[in-house]
Amino acid sequence: MNAAEAQKRIQELSEKLHYYNHQYYQESVSEVSDYEFDKMLEELIKLEDEFPQFKSDDSPSQRVGGDITKSFETFEHIIPMLSLGNTYSKEELEDWDKRVAKGLDGEAYEYFCELKFDGVAISLHYEDGKLVRGVTRGDGTRGDVITTNAKTIRTIPLKVRTEDFPAYFEARGEVFLPRENFNAINKEREANGEELLANPRNTASGTLKMQDSSVVAKRKLDCYLYSYNGENLSITSHEEGIKQLEKMGFNVSPTYKKCGDINQVLAYINEWEEKRHTLPLDTDGIVIKVNSKDQQQTLGFTAKSPRWAIAYKYKTESAVTELKEITYQVGRTGAVTPVANLVPVQLAGTTVKRASLHNANEIARLDLRIGDMVHVEKGGEIIPKITGVDLNARKAGSKPVEYLTQCPECGTELVRAEGEAVHYCPNDKGCPPQIKGSIAHFIQRKAADIDSLGDRTIELLYDKGLVKNVADLYDLSFEDVYQLEGFKELSTENLLKGIEASKEIPFENILFGLGIRFVGRTVAEKLAQHFKTIDRLSEATYEELVEVPEIGGRIAESVVNYFNDPDKRELIERLKAKGLQFEVVEEENQQLSNALEGKSLVVSGVFTNYGRDEIKEVIKQHGGKVVSAISGKVDILVAGENMGPAKKEKAEKLGVQIISEEEFTKMIS
Structure with a gap:
């Protein structure tokens, strides 16, 4: 393909991908399969690598991330991002309405109401219809420039969808992590033995400031826009600004409403008090704004907030109920989690029977006692939490809860590492939930991908004494499986075929499946690509491990400890003997010299004597790393x-x- 053909194809793919992305994320219409979309994106990325002169800042390839930002520049907001005044009662809201009426000196006015989403404020700057800058709120005056990370959010347009736009404008909104994505991240972190994330809002905030934009892309953040700003805009009201954002392809929550007076505002507040729990993210109130732009100017600002807008905060969802008992759950990594079992109570539209207690420190902080009447809240967290105790209702003679000292599943003495809040059961080779959890982790799609094997079958195999670690799966016979409850000839064959097929799964997947603490899917990929084989990885020192990009001390220590365990080494030898992949399969490169040995190189631009892929191969042939x-x-x-x-x-x-x-040519000669 020559340059002209490549330019035409890049433009064609970009237009298609922008369109399909908008249809999927804004219109909920899937016009092509995920496979077709991914293939088009792969083709675009490859063409842009070969012909970088045709890669634009608004290319759909920007969505996948990949750039590393070591430090974020700061940017002074053209219009300060002020916080809103809060009100917690309808009486206070009516008082604010009276101040608005007084400030407008008898003019008729109307309000525009929006849900107050629990996310992270962002300012998006567009020039000639293209996204040029994304900035966090910061202190309201200056924020951090996180443009590369903002581009990974698929609902943020890289270029607007209409021809009707000013030369420059700013769109403001709220970046959030949908509950469903938050749950998935925490589920994976739990499987990896990592500390769980506190809530979606904090996770979204931390994600926006990550250095590796490819990791940000995997988090699948979302964004609702709620403000359209700039000079000489052809709008006279906030509502017109919202309509313009929708027209240009921005993701605006359809939950807004224009209200003629304060009574309609109060009706809107009542309408969403319960209905907000059906949304894919958390909300904690309503934002009320005077609709007219001229009237906003008339009302002006205080030092901290606009006089023409206010936030009505819903009261925190809470209830009081009795603490019946505390039970303890043991996870795959041996982490012991206490759970409060409660007398059932209605909270935020659901019946709550259990609440999170996190760890021994939290139980001690609350001074919990069985039989206490406890305050339960449902805030940003996915499951309710106990926030306090009604001491006036405490029963005479009650005693503080003593945290258990032995594993509730196997009786092993619990341990608590210095600096950590969680207790662990160290009996990973004999504690049933740890064994079954490690097998369930190994067979998942991102690991060995044995989809014909599920939790129930793992339970049956364990109870029969057939499987006590993942290597035992590869010793199963037809008779072993066929005897299990619910298995017939076809299902037995399918299970054994699935186990056999896992021998072709790449090294990085199997490495992730081993369940080394703190080694998630991304870390496993980086370790596999760096060390190439399980043998090299198993012999790596702490110092060699922390030299790998993005591998910190905690991960390095965990990897060293894992391979220092003779039983773990024996397990890997058994898996190797069964034919599983424990090295990265790469095409052989003819080694021409060691001129670039030990050096890492980045290739950028167009070359006279080499194609982009060709020069990368040449670097490898001379011992370098691309x-x-x-x-x-x-x-x-x-x-x-x-x-x-x-x-x-x-x-x-x-x-x-x-x-x-x-x-470069002289260097390798």
Whole structure:
């Protein structure tokens, strides 16, 4: 494909992907399958790598992330991002309405009501219809520039969908993590033995400030827009601004409403008090704004907030009920989690029977006692939590809860590592929920992918004494499986075929499936790509591990401890003997020299004597390693024609050596 053909194809793919992305995320219409979409995106990325001169800042490839940001620049907001005044009662809201009426000196006015979403404020700047800057709220005056991360949010347009837009405008909104995605992240973290995330709001905030935009993309953040700003905009009301955002392709929550007076506002508040719990994210109130832009100017601002807008906060969902008992659950990693069992009570439209207690520190902080009347709240967390005790209702003679000292499943003495709040059962080879949990982790889709094997079958196999670790799966015979309850000839064959097929699963998946504490899917990929084989990884020292990009001390220590365990090494040897993949399969490269040995190189731009893929292969043939993004660990940037100025500037700032194509050729000669 020549340059002209590539440019045409890149434009065609970009337009299609922008359209399908909008249809899926804004209109809930799936016009192509995920497979077709991914294939088009793969083709686009490959073409942009080969012809970088045709890659634009608003390319759909920006959605997948990949850039590393070591530090975030700050940006002074053109219009300060002020906080809103809060009110917690309808009487206070009516008083505010009277102040609005007084400030407008008898003019007729109307309100615009929106749900107050529990997320992170963001400011999006567009020039000539393209996203050029994403900025966090910060202190309201200055925020951090997180443009690369903002581009991974698929509901944020990289370019607007209409021809009717000003040369510059700013859209403001709330970035959030849908509850469903939050649950999925926590489920994976629990499987990896990692500390669970507190709530969706804090997770969204932390995600926006991550250095690796590819990790941000995997979090699947979302964003609702609620404000359209700029100079000389052709709008006279907040409602017109919202309609314009919708027209340009922004994701605006359809829950807003224009209200003629304060009574209609109060009716809107009542309408959403219960209905808000059906939404995919948390809300904690209603934002009420004077609709007219001119009247907003008339009312003006205080030092901290606008006089023309206010937030009505719903009271925190809470209830009082009796604590019947505390039970303890043991997870795959041996982490012991206390759970409060309650007399059932209605809360936020659901019947609550259990509440989170997190750890021994929380039980001690609350001074909990069985039989206490406890306050239960349902805030940003997924399951309710106990926030306090009604001491006036405490029964005479009650005693503080003593945290258990032995595993409730196997009786082993619990341990608590220094600096950690959680107690663990160290009997990972004999504690039933840990054994069954480790097998369930190993067979999941992102690991060994044995989809014909589920929790119930694992339970049956364990109870029969047939499986006590993942290696035992590969010793199962037809007779072993056929005797299980519910299994017939076909289902037995399917299970054994599924186990056999897992021998073709790539190394990084199997490494993740081993369940090394703190080694999630992304970490497993990085370790596999760096060390190439399980043998090299198992012999790696702590110092060698922390040299791997994004591998910190906690992960390194966990990996070293895992491979220092003789039983773990025996397990891996059994799996290797059964034929599982324990090395990265790569095409063989003819080694021509060691001129680039030990060096990491980034390739950028267009070259006279090499195609993009060709120069990467040449680097490998001379002992070098090709990486995609500039960082402090990169040694050389090979700069071709039309290289992006941002990449060059970043390399210079970090002291990375920049060489031309001619200098590269001399280096490998």
